[in-house]
Amino acid sequence: MASFDFTYVLLGGLAIALLIAAATDLKSRQIGNKLNAAIALAAPLWWWTSGLSLWPDAATQLGFAAIVFSICCLLFAIRQMGGGDVKLLTALALWIPPYPFLKLVIVMALVGGLLTVVFAAIHFLRRRKDRIAIPYGLAIAVAGLWVLGTEPLGRAASATGMG
Numbered sequence: 523m524a525s526f527d528f529t530y531v532l533l534g535g536l537a538i539a540l541l542i543a544a545a546t547d548l549k550s551r552q553i554g555n556k557l558n559a560a561i562a563l564a565a566p567l568w569w570w571t572s573g574l575s576l577w578p579d580a581a582t583q584l585g586f587a588a589i590v591f592s593i594c595c596l597l598f599a600i601r602q603m604g605g606g607d608v609k610l611l612t613a614l615a616l617w618i619p620p621y622p623f624l625k626l627v628i629v630m631a632l633v634g635g636l637l638t639v640v641f642a643a644i645h646f647l648r649r650r651k652d653r654i655a656i657p658y659g660l661a662i663a664v665a666g667l668w669v670l671g672t673e674p675l676g677r678a679a680s681a682t683g684m685g
Contacts, residue, residue: 528571532564536617537670540663543610547659553606558613565616572675586623587615607658614666622673630665634658 539561543553569580591612597603615623638656645654669675 529568532568532571533670533675535564536561536568537667540666540670543606544657544660544663547606547657547663551604551655551657553604553610553659555606555609558606558609561610561613562616565613568617583616583619586620587612590615590623604658607662610659610662614662618666618669618673618675622669622675625673626665626669628665629668630658630661633664634661637661 539557543557546557547553565583566580569583574580574583591608594603594608594611598605598608614626618626634656637658637660638654641654641656
């Protein structure tokens with residue numbers, strides 16, 4: 523009988539949460555606190571089921587998430603990032619090791635740039651004068667899903683030295 527690996531259930535849950543974040547940000551330009559909290563609170567279960575040790579693996583993820591939060595707070599303070607985006611990226615930093623997270627940031631920037639061009643064109647065509655609201659949660663979600671689909675995470679990342 524094949525063994526059941528709960529890590530895939532958790533990764534599937536994270537993927538669904540990212541899709542919900544993208545949809546709600548696209549619809550209302552907000553990412554809910556409950557959704558971000560659920561992603562963050564599921565991270566310790568992910569660490570446990572994926573075989574990460576408390577030291578140094580889980581401690582590294584916590585420290586890394588604190589760094590991501592600090593950088594994102596700076597961007598929030600200068601009005602370059604929304605609060606929901608800050609929380610979503612911080613929650614994802616609890617799940618994704620630093621090297622794959624860097625890839626997430628690169629994909630996020632590319633997708634975000636494309637979104638900005640598309641939304642600016644729509645804004646221009648509608649002859650609107652107000653500030654453009656870019657649903658950056660969509661870019662974060664696309665990048666997060668890309669990393670989930672292309673990077674070894676958990677035990678596999680630790681075994682390859684990526685985690």
